Amino acid sequence: MATELMAALENVLKSNKKVIMMELPADRYLEAGSASVKVLIDLGYRGVYVSFQRPCSNISSILSRNGIDTKKLVFIDAASPLAEEKKTGNCVYISERVEVDELVRAVYTSLGKLEGKKFIYIDSISTIALYKPLSETMRLSEFLVSTVRKENCTLVFNVAKDLAQKKFVRDIALKADAVIGVAE
Amino acid sequence: MIDQALIEKNIDSLGKGWIALLEVPAESLTEAEIVSLKALVDRNIFCIVLSGTKPYTSLLQFYNGLSLDTNKIAVIDCVTGTSKQNVEGKVWYMDGPNALTQISIAMSGAICNGGEDKAVLVDTLTSFLMHNKTEIFVRFAHSLVTKARINGASCLLLSVDDTMSRETRAEIVQLCDKVISVHDKL
Numbered sequence: 001m002a003t004e005l006m007a008a009l010e011n012v013l014k015s016n017k018k019v020i021m022m023e024l025p026a027d028r029y030l031e032a033g034s035a036s037v038k039v040l041i042d043l044g045y046r047g048v049y050v051s052f053q054r055p056c057s058n059i060s061s062i063l064s065r066n067g068i069d070t071k072k073l074v075f076i077d078a079a080s081p082l083a084e085e086k087k088t089g090n091c092v093y094i095s096e097r098v099e100v101d102e103l104v105r106a107v108y109t110s111l112g113k114l115e116g117k118k119f120i121y122i123d124s125i126s127t128i129a130l131y132k133p134l135s136e137t138m139r140l141s142e143f144l145v146s147t148v149r150k151e152n153c154t155l156v157f158n159v160a161k162d163l164a165q166k167k168f169v170r171d172i173a174l175k176a177d178a179v180i181g182v183a184e
Numbered sequence: 185m186i187d188q189a190l191i192e193k194n195i196d197s198l199g200k201g202w203i204a205l206l207e208v209p210a211e212s213l214t215e216a217e218i219v220s221l222k223a224l225v226d227r228n229i230f231c232i233v234l235s236g237t238k239p240y241t242s243l244l245q246f247y248n249g250l251s252l253d254t255n256k257i258a259v260i261d262c263v264t265g266t267s268k269q270n271v272e273g274k275v276w277y278m279d280g281p282n283a284l285t286q287i288s289i290a291m292s293g294a295i296c297n298g299g300e301d302k303a304v305l306v307d308t309l310t311s312f313l314m315h316n317k318t319e320i321f322v323r324f325a326h327s328l329v330t331k332a333r334i335n336g337a338s339c340l341l342l343s344v345d346d347t348m349s350r351e352t353r354a355e356i357v358q359l360c361d362k363v364i365s366v367h368d369k370l
Contacts, residue, residue: 026353026354026357026358027363029358030361053358054359055334080330124358126358127326127355130319130326130355160355160358162351163351163354163355
């Protein structure tokens with residue numbers, strides 16, 4: 001599964017597609033997500049990892065265990081405001097209200113700190129929709145899409161395959177240059 | 185019949201601070217809960233049972249019948265339906281399975297209190313989903329597992345096979361480090 005995903009992502013990146021949606025099997029979501037970040041890092045990208053699901057320390061240690069150099073990533077932690085995590089290095093913590101404007105500012109500022117080929121990685125768009133109205137989720141996705149179209153940057157939206165048929169996810173998928181689905 | 189070795193192998197392979205979903209057939213639910221709890225207590229892990237299926241008095245009978253060390257178990261009882269805390273501080277009674285704010289406050293106190301290894305056992309996602317709107321419960325589950333992760337506690341979410349919609353299951357599974365099915369083979 002990981003090999004198939006890595007090959008598909010590599011092909012899409014080589015064809016210079018900017019906005020990518022990855023529909024990952026829920027049961028292997030973490031494994032598939034880590035594999036896709038590894039592809040990006042191995043291809044020389046540096047990125048902004050926006051985590052709505054896991055606190056920064058958790059996702060950072062998982063990626064490290066999977067052989068990813070996390071120094072090449074800036075984490076935006078929108079999960080731990082719920083539980084006050086101890087603050088660490090290359091991580092930007094979003095305040096408790098998880099406002100889209102604050103997320104937008106954090107993404108924009110973090111991108112500015114990176115050099116060379118860049119990516120923004122959203123993990124995951126369905127989780128933010130649990131906390132914010134769909135209009136705000138769509139506003140965030142529109143900002144991200146327009147940012148990567150203006151800059152030399154790639155945007156990856158992650159979503160569990162079983163959630164990919166939700167209407168707002170389909171609406172976001174319409175703006176993507178490529179949708180990668182991986183067999184379970 | 186629940187394979188105790190399968191549960192133990194999974195717990196041992198996950199290290200510390202893991203989040204797992206354990207899917208079991210309805211008829212094996214109690215056995216799965218007991219086997220998991222025993223495996224955790226035997227590993228000297230303090231267990232916080234969030235019970236949405238059985239009242240504390242029934243649980244206590246089970247635990248005593250199996251000679252489980254009840255000093256290693258606290259219960260957040262969402263079934264009895266009265267708001268009080270017993271004198272030993274080993275059980276918190278909630279208004280009901282839909283009192284998610286009250287449960288969240290009790291859970292924060294239980295997870296953040298003390299330095300020993302802890303695990304939360306949620307019994308069961310199925311029963312909590314019966315009493316709450318899916319979206320609200322998934323948000324609660326997300327907040328619970330994040331709290332557990334940040335405080336180094338583990339979390340075992342019990343669920344009855346085929347009782348969650350594909351979408352709800354996907355939302356929950358995304359939060360987990362491992363999905364354990366009792367149909368898995370060692």
